Amino acid sequence: MAQIELSTIRKSFDGTDVLKGIDFRIEDGEFISLVGPSGCGKSTLLRIIAGLEPQNSGQVRIDGRPVDGIRPSARNLAMVFQSYALYPHLSTFDNIAVPLRMRRLSAIERLPLLGPLLPGRRAKEHGIRADIAAIAEQLDIAPLLRRKPGQLSGGQRQRVAVGRAMVREPLAFLFDEPLSNLDAKLRVHMRAELAELHRRLKTTFVYVTHDQAEAMTMSSRIAVMMGGELIQVGTPAEIYNDPGDIRVAEFIGSPKINILPGRVWKDGGIDVLGSALRLACGATAGECRVGVRPERIDLGAGPFSGNVVHLENLGAEAFVHLAIEGAGLRLIARLADVRHLPAMGSHLAFGFASDAVQVFDSIGKRIPLKVEQAERVREPAHV
Amino acid sequence: MSDGAMTIDAAAVPARAARRTLPAHGSRRTYSAYALVAPAAALMLVMLLGPLAGVIALSFTDYQLGAPHFSWIGLANYQDLFADKVFWIALRNTLTYVVVVVPGAVIAGLAIALLIQSGTSLRSLYRTIYFLPVMATLIAMAVVWEFMLHPQFGLVNGLLRGAGLPAFAWLQDRSTALYALCAIGIWQAVGFNMVLFLAGLVSIPKQLYEAAEIDGASSGWARFRLVTWPMLGPVTTFVVVVSGIRSFQVFDTVHVLTKGGPSKSTEVLIHTMYTEGFEFFRSGYAAAITVVFLVFVLALTLIKSRLADRGVHYT
Numbered sequence: 001m002a003q004i005e006l007s008t009i010r011k012s013f014d015g016t017d018v019l020k021g022i023d024f025r026i027e028d029g030e031f032i033s034l035v036g037p038s039g040c041g042k043s044t045l046l047r048i049i050a051g052l053e054p055q056n057s058g059q060v061r062i063d064g065r066p067v068d069g070i071r072p073s074a075r076n077l078a079m080v081f082q083s084y085a086l087y088p089h090l091s092t093f094d095n096i097a098v099p100l101r102m103r104r105l106s107a108i109e110r111l112p113l114l115g116p117l118l119p120g121r122r123a124k125e126h127g128i129r130a131d132i133a134a135i136a137e138q139l140d141i142a143p144l145l146r147r148k149p150g151q152l153s154g155g156q157r158q159r160v161a162v163g164r165a166m167v168r169e170p171l172a173f174l175f176d177e178p179l180s181n182l183d184a185k186l187r188v189h190m191r192a193e194l195a196e197l198h199r200r201l202k203t204t205f206v207y208v209t210h211d212q213a214e215a216m217t218m219s220s221r222i223a224v225m226m227g228g229e230l231i232q233v234g235t236p237a238e239i240y241n242d243p244g245d246i247r248v249a250e251f252i253g254s255p256k257i258n259i260l261p262g263r264v265w266k267d268g269g270i271d272v273l274g275s276a277l278r279l280a281c282g283a284t285a286g287e288c289r290v291g292v293r294p295e296r297i298d299l300g301a302g303p304f305s306g307n308v309v310h311l312e313n314l315g316a317e318a319f320v321h322l323a324i325e326g327a328g329l330r331l332i333a334r335l336a337d338v339r340h341l342p343a344m345g346s347h348l349a350f351g352f353a354s355d356a357v358q359v360f361d362s363i364g365k366r367i368p369l370k371v372e373q374a375e376r377v378r379e380p381a382h383v
Numbered sequence: 384m385s386d387g388a389m390t391i392d393a394a395a396v397p398a399r400a401a402r403r404t405l406p407a408h409g410s411r412r413t414y415s416a417y418a419l420v421a422p423a424a425a426l427m428l429v430m431l432l433g434p435l436a437g438v439i440a441l442s443f444t445d446y447q448l449g450a451p452h453f454s455w456i457g458l459a460n461y462q463d464l465f466a467d468k469v470f471w472i473a474l475r476n477t478l479t480y481v482v483v484v485v486p487g488a489v490i491a492g493l494a495i496a497l498l499i500q501s502g503t504s505l506r507s508l509y510r511t512i513y514f515l516p517v518m519a520t521l522i523a524m525a526v527v528w529e530f531m532l533h534p535q536f537g538l539v540n541g542l543l544r545g546a547g548l549p550a551f552a553w554l555q556d557r558s559t560a561l562y563a564l565c566a567i568g569i570w571q572a573v574g575f576n577m578v579l580f581l582a583g584l585v586s587i588p589k590q591l592y593e594a595a596e597i598d599g600a601s602s603g604w605a606r607f608r609l610v611t612w613p614m615l616g617p618v619t620t621f622v623v624v625v626s627g628i629r630s631f632q633v634f635d636t637v638h639v640l641t642k643g644g645p646s647k648s649t650e651v652l653i654h655t656m657y658t659e660g661f662e663f664f665r666s667g668y669a670a671a672i673t674v675v676f677l678v679f680v681l682a683l684t685l686i687k688s689r690l691a692d693r694g695v696h697y698t
Contacts, residue, residue: 052593072593073601085594089613098609102599110608164598 002063002171002204003028004049009058011044018044020228021058026172031198031205033215036225037251043176045225046208050174051075062171073102078165079174082181084157086149092160093132093145099168100128135163155186162197172204179214191217212252216240224248246364249291255319258297258331262290262359264367270359273327275303278354283367291358294319297333299342302351306331308342322348435677441670448664460671470672472647473655480565480651481630487569488626489619492576497611499577500584510581517574525639528567529554554640557648564649567636572629576622583618587611617691624687628680652676 004026011019018041026032034042047053049060051072060067067075078099086095101110104124109115116122136142139159149157158178165173175194179187195218198205209215215222216236223233224247232244243249249257262272264287268280272290299320306322309330318335320342333350335341342348359367442460446453464470499509516524531538532553540550553563591610600606634653637643643650643658652672660669 050593050597052596071601072596073599077597079594079597081590081594083588083590085588085590087591087594087609087613089616098595098600099598102605107602107605110605168599 004172004204004206005059005061005064006045006049007059007061009045009048009060010056011041011048011053012056018228019048019055022230024223024230024233026204026206029202029204030220031195031207031218033207033209033219033222034225035209035212035215035222035251038210040225041228042208042210042225046079046174046176046206049206050077050079076168076171077174078168078170078172079176080158080161080165080178082177084149084161084178084181086157086160086164088149091146091148092141092152092163095149095160096132096135096164096167097128099164100131103168104128131167132163135167139163139166154182155190158182158190162194166197166201170203172206173201175205175207175209177209178207179209180211187214194218213254216252222252224251226251243291243358244366246289246291246360246366249358249360253293255294255332255334257291257293257358260290260292260329260331261327262288264288264359264361270369272357273304273324273329277357279357279359279369281359281367281369283359283361287362288367289360289362289364291360292331292352292356294332295334295336296356297331297350297352299333299335299348299350302349304351305347305349308344308346308348311341311344313338313341320348322350438670438673438677441667442674444667446667448660448666450664453667456667460668463668464671464675469647469650469655473643473650473652474675476561476647476649477631477633477651479561480568480633481627483562483565484568484572484630484633485623485626487565488572488576488630489622491569491573492622493580493615493619495573495577496580496584497607500581510578513577514574516571517578521571521635522639524571525567525636528636529640532563555645557645560641560645560649564633564636564640567640568630568633572626576626579618579622579625580615583615584611587614620687620690624683627683631676631679631683 006022006024006026009019009022010017022045034045036042044053048055051067051070055068062075062077087098090098104127105115105121109118109121109124132145133142136145139162141156141159141163144152144156144160149160152160161178178194179190182190191214194205194207198218207214207219216239219236221233222236222239224231224239226245226247232239232248234242239248239252243252246259250259260272262270264270264281264283264285266285268282270277270279270281270288270290277290304324306324308320309323310321312319312321315338318338318341320333320335321330322333323330357369359369361367443455443457444453445456445459495509495513499506499513502509530536532540534540534550534552534555537553539553543550551559554560587610591614592606595606595609598609600609632653633651634657637649637651637654638657641649643654653676656669656672656676659665659672
């Protein structure tokens with residue numbers, strides 16, 4: 001269990017800044033996801049925490065102790081790689097035994113022929129075997145212990161990699177997109193398994209992913225990274241419902257949030273698609289962008305309208321793609337009741353509640369809103 | 384991805400397919416299959432198996448190069464061979480050569496490959512330099528070595544004298560001549576082995592080293608033992624066997640530098656074969672030596688394929 005603190009971590013490769021000063025504190029025992037599009041620097045950040053990559057400046061502290069310049073092997077962190085990085089020539093048992101043998105046996109005891117003859121070796125091997133048996137029991141991989149990684153399926157390899165990480169009880173676990181090589185169904189299953197593992201071990205998990213669904217479903221906190229910067233850190237609900245930046249709003253949530261062009265008036269009133277909202281803000285007048293999540297769009301009534309251009313029926317829910325005339329805009333609405341789907345090409349009215357709206361200014365920062373009591377008289381909304 | 388499963392599948396599918404096509408034996412499909420295989424089979428027969436059978440047949444005759452007649456003499460050539468002291472000397476020298484050159488060339492090749500791989504700059508320059516001996520004609524290089532090892536004005540003895548050590552007549556002394564040839568053999572083979580090892584090193588996934596580092600393999604030696612050496616297994620097997628076969632074939636340096644001397648101390652199998660076959664024109668006898676040589680090469684090849692089966696190859 002460990003608390004990991006990062007202060008002003010900077011990293012550049014060949015003059016390109018990959019990390020632009022990351023300040024961040026990972027609390028003891030939390031499951032934190034670093035999420036962002038590819039190339040945002042999340043994997044680099046993880047590798048800096050692990051010690052596999054040196055930072056150009058800044059400091060990493062684990063439990064208050066600076067670890068810069070300390071070798072990865074001495075940091076007592078475990079890492080699960082995207083490719084699992086199992087040793088292909090070793091059986092599952094030996095793969096999991098590697099970290100234990102490296103720590104408990106001396107260099108002489110590890111020698112191939114001489115090692116097993118040394119006096120203390122047998123007792124130590126016995127301890128190692130007991131530890132591996134316990135891990136195999138927990139992860140349900142006991143029948144696989146004698147197989148080589150080449151004879152395991154993707155999910156099994158994943159579990160062996162987790163076992164190898166768990167077996168030496170590290171201070172924290174680092175995961176580098178561990179589920180991205182699995183098929184969709186298995187990924188959903190492993191998501192639950194990893195979250196459960198975290199609840200059981202109560203150790204710090206740092207989880208890097210580009211899949212916002214993984215981040216949303218497993219983590220206690222999410223850190224969204226874009227372009228080498230940490231944009232927002234918060235619980236999954238905060239990140240989803242209260243994004244501080246339009247990039248966060250667009251990255252989190254599937255299907256993507258609908259962004260509509262809007263305008264802030266001098267008196268603080270907000271228009272979207274030419275209709276006034278019952279909202280006001282303190283921002284300066286000018287262009288703005290209005291975000292509405294697909295599930296917050298009410299179809300059938302409201303001041304706006306569009307044509308149904310595409311329908312996605314997933315069985316439990318459906319997504320209706322609407323093209324808004326004149327605006328050259330498409331938006332997606334979620335329909336909970338799939339029994340009453342609109343016809344393709346039909347003309348639909350829609351609207352949304354005023355608390356469903358997230359307004360962002362021209363550079364993408366969130367504008368705080370206050371809900372107004374009365375309808376504005378300045379310009380009536382045409383239905 | 385599993386190796387075992389793959390071999391089972393690969394073995395099972397053709398077997399089943401063969402059983403299905405069995406009733407159709409003699410049909411046009413079978414003929415066209417034979418027709419398609421024929422060119423390759425004919426070539427193999429003419430170029431490889433035919434000459435081999437010829438050599439084996441020749442070894443049972445008293446044929447002499449250019450002679451109009453020959454007669455079958457059964458195993459007489461082999462009896463002569465095994466009774467001949469020169470043959471046993473040649474065999475012992477060849478084996479000594481193999482035992483010295485193979486480990487030397489493999490270890491040196493691996494060491495140089497590791498050094499080049501760990502370096503940051505000038506990689507391709509070093510690679511080219513170490514590969515030069517492989518590209519150069521060994522006969523020409525042997526002449527250069529002759530100068531270098533010359534007792535009076537050779538570079539090697541010059542260096543020894545400079546360091547205050549006694550000079551040697553490397554190629555003229557019975558106790559050092561074979562080892563001098565071994566050194567040249569290693570020098571020549573190192574570049575080739577290095578290139579193979581470099582290719583092997585490049586294909587090792589970088590994440591395995593990172594995993595090893597995180598698992599606690601902090602020293603370079605521990606990472607070599609845990610990742611590099613086992614992952615190079617297939618390459619190493621190949622390099623050892625190829626070096627072994629090439630060492631068995633040692634001829635050019637012997638022919639140019641020592642002609643088997645002094646007093647047979649550098650006599651090797653192929654050189655004996657050459658003298659018997661092309662200087663004394665005893666083709667039948669030379670063929671018998673060739674057969675013995677082939678037995679050794681075949682044994683090496685079998686060892687290699689056996690090792691390959693035993694799972695030196697991974698996924």
